[in-house]
Amino acid sequence: xxxxxxxxxxxxxxxxxxxxxxxxxxxxxxxxxxxxxxxxxxxxxxxxxxxxxxxxxxxxxxxxxxxxxxxxxxxxxxxxxxxxxxxxxxxxxxxxxxxxxxxxxxxxxxxxxxxxxxxxxxxxxxxxxxxx
Ligand code: ZN
Numbered sequence: 001x002x003x004x005x006x007x008x009x010x011x012x013x014x015x016x017x018x019x020x021x022x023x024x025x026x027x028x029x030x031x032x033x034x035x036x037x038x039x040x041x042x043x044x045x046x047x048x049x050x051x052x053x054x055x056x057x058x059x060x061x062x063x064x065x066x067x068x069x070x071x072x073x074x075x076x077x078x079x080x081x082x083x084x085x086x087x088x089x090x091x092x093x094x095x096x097x098x099x100x101x102x103x104x105x106x107x108x109x110x111x112x113x114x115x116x117x118x119x120x121x122x123x124x125x126x127x128x129x130x131x132x
Contacts (some may be wrong), residue, residue: 005079009054009076010076021043027046029044038055040057050108055066055076077127097117097121113127113129
């Protein structure tokens with residue numbers, strides 16, 4: 001696994017959160033993207049080699065809406081860049097990590113992704129992330 005590709009932050013109001021992070025980081029986001037299949041709107045900021053991904057829900061059925069109900073706003077996941085996501089999925093499964101996605105799928109920002117269950121990672125939702 002390579003660098004931390006991004007940190008995902010779940011927010012209630014994506015517009016307000018975008019303004020907050022614009023002020024915090026003193027820059028504009030480089031991308032906004034809706035991932036319809038996930039019920040998520042994302043806003044990305046560059047922070048050196050890594051990024052901040054704001055995640056807002058676009059429907060009540062969205063995993064982000066459920067997360068916000070349960071846990072409130074805050075750090076949602078850490079994404080690691082990998083060279084070969086299918087290799088990493090097999091490697092981690094063989095080591096007993098619990099996968100949320102058995103197969104890599106398209107994510108935001110031109111990536112293919114897979115999530116590992118927080119139970120496997122001491123409470124941290126981990127995303128594997130490969131350039132598509
Ligand atoms: Zn992410």
